[in-house]
Amino acid sequence: MKIEMDRDPKVEKYKRYLLLERGLSANSIDAYMTDLQKLLDFMENKGIDMKSVQTVHLEEFLSELHDKDISPRSIARIISGLKSFFRFLVLDKIRPDDPAELVEAPKIGLKLPVVLSVEEIDSLLAVIDVSTAEGTRNYAIIETLYSCGLRISELTNLRFSNLFFKEGFIRVEGKGSKQRLVPISDVAIRKIKDWLYYRNQIPIRKGNEDILFVSSRGKAISRVTVFYYIKRYAEEVGLQKKISPHVFRHSFATHLLERGANIRVIQEMLGHEKITTTEIYTHIDRNFLRQEIIEHHPRS
Template structure:
């Protein structure tokens, strides 16, 4: 029988507090963890188990159950990742002597290589701007900062004037989990920003918005959706057929660094990835590019095409 201290409701309440205070997750992220955790809690209740009674075999059966529901491999992997975080918390916080999820395996995900743009395509994006429009210089600066600094779109919309250090050529970025990192900013991005600031001075900036770098015509800071729509529209104007988003420019930043010989750990730090495994996707992009170079340029392959 559960004690009050170890009741499921109390455990979940303390777990949510842990995600907020110790892991510094946003409300949206915490809510996503809560939603995914309920798959496990419903399974345990149906099998007359409490979270602290669980063994590896129970978690493996739970994994089989969500697979049988027809969930995608990505959804299954996300739920099981949350289960591991939950049991790590139970172990560290003293609810359990051992973590039963340590050997829990996730489904193998198909390798998906993210779309990216070449330097020439980024230039086409910027050059396709109609500079007679009031927002065009702002949009050029947005694209250049995304590409030059590898920012997430959420990081870009929250970028403040006080985060930019022009003389040192760095920007301060507040990433996931409110973790700060310093990222170098290129001379090109600085130039585009300074041109935008000339236009920005003429806006009627609303109270509380004064420190945001990127603003709309009404003086409010931009939203993620606004930037997504702008980039998709600009890609059409530039004749770029790839399906792109603000995140494509982040991928392009990482790919350009890897092609230039940057160390993977450096790229990890610049992107703000907590896990090096997340950054390793770019090694697959590079391998794919190398293979295509061989197919396109090696004399054996050219000779094969001539036959």
């Protein structure tokens, strides 16, 4: 039988810590809780109490994950979450020691994100039927994702009160409720205005009046819905790449870098706290440059 996390006061206190002290988003907290549930299930099966967990138990737990063919990257993420949880237990004096302190994460290589070319993005947009409300909305969504380099949660939460079209900016609420101003292209502004013609005809549910992108039922469009349409359009155009809403954010950053934008500017646009997070795009840029040289070099 599963340990009910919501009924465990220690876990509830940890959730509040993640929200209030660390300022994590609801999606990030859900991910932490999902990974923590895996450990709680393991402990339940082994008959181990939270206060009795030792490093050897955690290593056995991680070994089981490895046997289930969970990727090293996912295991590294789970370890990071467990370290955060046990540090909290020590901080809150629930435990005197940290059994996760000596647990090492598996080494993982640099994973370069999937990136679409400008031509691929244009071909994907070209298959959208903009004679319908749904198609007009979806075109505006993809154009905004790409033009502004938004996370999917930032797009689904985008509000009228955060649009400053005259100034050419939108205000985005990112991770940890941190806000930033992002330039928006004239094309994206035009496509959003096209969508507004249809949106104004939809009865909007209470509490969604300020939300820009809504469903036909008048509620904020979901992440799942955006993902579904993007996959559908990619299949229609025959794209072989593994595509998701985040691919447009990666493509936005990569295209800026390829065209000479300063990496600090890109960091600000993406809302990355650390420059090291943005630096992954310099690896993509180097790959692009190498490809260009190999393709055009007289000795190749």
